[in-house]
Amino acid sequence: MEKNKKSIGAFIGEYGAFLALVLLVIVISCVSPEFRTASNFLNLLRQASFNGLIAFGMTCVILSDGIDLSVGSTFALSAIICAELIMDGVPAGLAILISLLAGTALGVVSGVLVTKGRLQPFIATLITMTAYRGLALIITNGKPISRLASSIESESGSFLFKVLGKGNLVFGPNEMFSIPIPAIILVVALLIFYFVLHHTTFGRRIYATGSNAKCANLVGVNTTGVKISVYAISGFMSALAGLIMISRVDSAQPTLGEGYELDAIAAVALGGTSMSGGRGKIVGTLAGVLIIAVLNNGLNILGVSTYYQEVIKAIVILVAVLSDRKR
Amino acid sequence: MKIEMKGINKSFGTNQVLKNAGFVLEDGEVHALMGENGAGKSTLMKILTGVYTRDDGTVIVDGEEVVYKSPQEAEKAGIVFIYQEINSLFDMTVEENLFMGKEITKGFGIVDKKAMRAKAQEVMDKMGVSIPVDAVMGELSVGQQQMVEICKALMVDAKVIIMDEPTAALTQSETEGLFEVIESLRKKGVSIVYISHRMEEIFELCDRITILRDGTYIDTKYIKDITMDDVVQMMIGREIGERFPKRDVKIGDEVLRVEGLTKNKVFHDVCFSVRAGEVLGVSGLMGAGRTEIMQSIFGNLSRESGKIFIDGEEVTIKNPRQAIAAGIGFVTEDRKTEGLLLEKSIAENIEIANLKKVSSKGVLNKKKQDEIVKQGIEEFRVKCFGPWHECNNLSGGNQQKVVLAKWIYTDPKILILDEPTRGVDIGAKKEIYDVINQLAAKGVAVIMVSSELPEVLGMSDRIMVVHEGTVTGIIDAADADQAKVMTLATGGSL
Ligand SMILES: Nc1ncnc2c1ncn2[C@@H]1O[C@H](COP(=O)(O)OP(=O)(O)OP(=O)(O)O)[C@@H](O)[C@H]1O
Ligand SMILES: [Mg+2]
Numbered sequence: 017m018e019k020n021k022k023s024i025g026a027f028i029g030e031y032g033a034f035l036a037l038v039l040l041v042i043v044i045s046c047v048s049p050e051f052r053t054a055s056n057f058l059n060l061l062r063q064a065s066f067n068g069l070i071a072f073g074m075t076c077v078i079l080s081d082g083i084d085l086s087v088g089s090t091f092a093l094s095a096i097i098c099a100e101l102i103m104d105g106v107p108a109g110l111a112i113l114i115s116l117l118a119g120t121a122l123g124v125v126s127g128v129l130v131t132k133g134r135l136q137p138f139i140a141t142l143i144t145m146t147a148y149r150g151l152a153l154i155i156t157n158g159k160p161i162s163r164l165a166s167s168i169e170s171e172s173g174s175f176l177f178k179v180l181g182k183g184n185l186v187f188g189p190n191e192m193f194s195i196p197i198p199a200i201i202l203v204v205a206l207l208i209f210y211f212v213l214h215h216t217t218f219g220r221r222i223y224a225t226g227s228n229a230k231c232a233n234l235v236g237v238n239t240t241g242v243k244i245s246v247y248a249i250s251g252f253m254s255a256l257a258g259l260i261m262i263s264r265v266d267s268a269q270p271t272l273g274e275g276y277e278l279d280a281i282a283a284v285a286l287g288g289t290s291m292s293g294g295r296g297k298i299v300g301t302l303a304g305v306l307i308i309a310v311l312n313n314g315l316n317i318l319g320v321s322t323y324y325q326e327v328i329k330a331i332v333i334l335v336a337v338l339s340d341r342k343r
Numbered sequence: 344m345k346i347e348m349k350g351i352n353k354s355f356g357t358n359q360v361l362k363n364a365g366f367v368l369e370d371g372e373v374h375a376l377m378g379e380n381g382a383g384k385s386t387l388m389k390i391l392t393g394v395y396t397r398d399d400g401t402v403i404v405d406g407e408e409v410v411y412k413s414p415q416e417a418e419k420a421g422i423v424f425i426y427q428e429i430n431s432l433f434d435m436t437v438e439e440n441l442f443m444g445k446e447i448t449k450g451f452g453i454v455d456k457k458a459m460r461a462k463a464q465e466v467m468d469k470m471g472v473s474i475p476v477d478a479v480m481g482e483l484s485v486g487q488q489q490m491v492e493i494c495k496a497l498m499v500d501a502k503v504i505i506m507d508e509p510t511a512a513l514t515q516s517e518t519e520g521l522f523e524v525i526e527s528l529r530k531k532g533v534s535i536v537y538i539s540h541r542m543e544e545i546f547e548l549c550d551r552i553t554i555l556r557d558g559t560y561i562d563t564k565y566i567k568d569i570t571m572d573d574v575v576q577m578m579i580g581r582e583i584g585e586r587f588p589k590r591d592v593k594i595g596d597e598v599l600r601v602e603g604l605t606k607n608k609v610f611h612d613v614c615f616s617v618r619a620g621e622v623l624g625v626s627g628l629m630g631a632g633r634t635e636i637m638q639s640i641f642g643n644l645s646r647e648s649g650k651i652f653i654d655g656e657e658v659t660i661k662n663p664r665q666a667i668a669a670g671i672g673f674v675t676e677d678r679k680t681e682g683l684l685l686e687k688s689i690a691e692n693i694e695i696a697n698l699k700k701v702s703s704k705g706v707l708n709k710k711k712q713d714e715i716v717k718q719g720i721e722e723f724r725v726k727c728f729g730p731w732h733e734c735n736n737l738s739g740g741n742q743q744k745v746v747l748a749k750w751i752y753t754d755p756k757i758l759i760l761d762e763p764t765r766g767v768d769i770g771a772k773k774e775i776y777d778v779i780n781q782l783a784a785k786g787v788a789v790i791m792v793s794s795e796l797p798e799v800l801g802m803s804d805r806i807m808v809v810h811e812g813t814v815t816g817i818i819d820a821a822d823a824d825q826a827k828v829m830t831l832a833t834g835g836s837l
Contacts, residue, residue, distance in 0.1 A: 216702070217702045217706075220707070221698070223687070223691070227687050228680070228683070230680060233643075233662075234641075234663050236663055236664045236667040238664060294684070294687070
């Protein structure tokens with residue numbers, strides 16, 4: 017249910033992240049002609065897709081008053097599982113499916129630790145984060161697995177695997193439009209998350225659990241189930257992002273996705289979702305993801321040293337989060 | 344201390360909640376502030392103490408115009424506010440809460456635990472309460488928490504104490520303790536602003552009364568010059584008729600039967616039944632275990648043994664979901680922590696309890712949502728600025744109406760109401776009683792736990808009295824009176 021009348025302040029509060037994004041894009045576009053090309057924007061979308069998919073899952077977890085630090089490790093472990101299966105000659109389609117299920121199961125473990133184990137989400141997922149990373153290292157013996165696509169025997173399997181990260185959807189007269197598949201997956205995911213969070217009873221239950229779990233439980237919401245589900249979703253999304261990554265780089269290594277949890281949390285925070293749950297929007301998270309992607313991409317193009325990039329990112333996040341709080 | 348508030352205006356956003364409000368508080372008087380839920384009593388007091396800033400108007404304290412910028416500043420000037428909402432740090436102990444921000448130190452910021460403990464004990468003794476000072480706040484009952492809040496106010500040497508519905512969660516004896524304290528404060532020349540919806544208390548305690556209606560000052564009178572009916576008339580601007588509306592309902596078959604419900608040290612061998620169309624009042628002192636019994640029936644509190652039968656068949660209820668599926672609804676006593684998603688809108692609160700009704704196959708249906716919410720707001724006359732109004736910003740009584748509304752649309756067979764009219768104004772109470780009667784007429788079995796004796800006596804068909812976790816008697820309301828119920832509630836027998 018939306019408010020009927022919105023003041024300008026409330027409008028800025030609600031869409032602040034988008035305003036910031038537009039501002040950033042305009043400023044960097046003015047300074048850099050390289051940045052403002054269509055191909056760069058598409059590339060930017062592709063880069064954003066990893067963090068975007070993870071951050072969508074993270075949004076659900078944070079909305080339910082949790083946090084998932086294990087996304088980076090889940091990303092790596094499920095990617096490794098897929099890579100190992102492919103190397104063992106399992107059909108690519110099946111390997112991908114198993115990897116997605118594995119990611120979901122890894123999320124369920126975090127969820128069970130939080131609910132049945134009564135661990136604080138931060139601690140529970142710190143544990144799974146460490147454990148999954150360790151497992152990834154054990155499975156691979158610490159070594160990267162490379163040349164995945166060429167190890168797939170069947171043609172269709174190889175195509176399926178490659179298209180995930182490298183493919184483009186080409187259409188229009190003279191094939192003038194070419195959109196990276198990861199960007200398309202991102203948009204589809206956005207639509208699904210938007211629908212689920214705002215138009216389904218499950219979405220309502222997530223918000224209610226994050227807002228006041230005690231009250232939600234008393235009106236018949238299975239808060240335990242909701243919590244386990246959001247971690248499962250987060251695990252699934254991490255695995256999906258991991259698959260796109262290994263498809264793109266054609267190799268998998270156990271150190272994949274290190275620090276991704278922080279980018280995802282930053283994107284969620286930038287998007288205005290309350291860290292204590294119950295409040296927030298998926299489109300806000302999208303804006304947060306794009307802000308981070310624009311910063312990474314733009315600062316790179318401008319030739320800003322990576323050391324400074326980190327500080328600049330920190331400042332942008334700080335400003336955005338502070339202005340969000342003034343509502 | 345003399346306080347004069349004049350021509351106070353206050354808007355939140357575009358919504359004006361105070362229009363030309365005000366009152367005059369004399370030295371050493373107990374001054375009642377009355378008005379319907381949402382009339383602006385709490386807001387007016389929050390403006391006095393600097394919680395909110397006023398848009399317009401003047402506040403004159405002892406002849407000088409003042410603007411307190413924060414409650415701390417008001418407290419320094421000797422004005423203390425006991426909030427309607429409990430305002431404690433729930434993870435900390437009673438003692439830590441009492442001394443928050445005014446710790447006794449031995450210098451260098453080292454706290455003097457011994458001195459604080461002694462002082463805390465002294466204040467508690469004065470109030471006649473026995474709450475261990477090292478208990479964790481969150482583990483106390485609402486009533487006990489309220490007592491700690493009151494003690495907190497007594498810790499400072501106040502010249503004016505504002506009490507916003509202090510007795511809403513107190514037991515009879517705690518209330519008496521509070522009245523004695525108020526009496527002795529009055530003798531010391533402390534002025535007291537007393538906000539309450541309990542007419543009897545106001546007439547027992549107060550010297551003068553100021554009425555607010557829709558954020559506007561109506562009148563100030565000496566209590567001895569007016570009657571309760573006058574007050575209601577001024578508050579609401581209309582007659583409300585009989586306080587406890589009669590109902591003419593044919594009582595049907597037994598719907599709920601509870602046998603041998605036992606939880607160690609909390610309640611023991613509880614047996615009772617309720618029939619369709621019947622209202623079972625549950626009385627007892629605070630802490631007697633009434634709430635725990637109800638929580639257990641609803642599956643929110645585990646128990647050692649006991650059977651629950653609905654429509655003659657035994658049911659397993661281990662969690663609230665099973666209880667709801669079995670046809671039980673439960674309005675909890677603590678609307679802040681259990682009853683509401685406070686930061687969410689009225690609409691979302693009503694909808695969350697009725698997700699099945701407002702959706703099909705898991706997808707929300709905007710039309711059904713709007714329908715049920717609109718109905719809820721209108722039927723219960725929730726005073727709000729729209730369905731999107733955040734529950735946090737509703738007045739206490741209106742929050743309670745939202746809690747009721749969300750349950751009633753679940754069409755329960757059995758509705759358990761734990762303190763349904765706590766903090767609710769006279770007019771709204773009547774509306775809630777009407778709703779209870781309508782439900783009974785529809786054949787719902789109603790269980791109403793209440794600490795307000797007149798309400799239990801006026802509304803019930805039968806009254807079950809609980810003392811220290813055991814049922815000491817179930818009597819027909821027709822034979823019941825205040826004395827009988829109190830005897831049973833204190834462990835005596837008839
Ligand atoms: N922070 C706020 N933001 C917006 N509206 C508010 C806020 N605080 C109070 N209101 C509105 O102001 C009106 C007056 O509220 P207030 O709490 O002063 O009523 P009250 O007389 O104390 O009622 P009750 O007896 O139920 O406690 C209500 O309509 C309420 O919804
Ligand atoms: Mg109030």
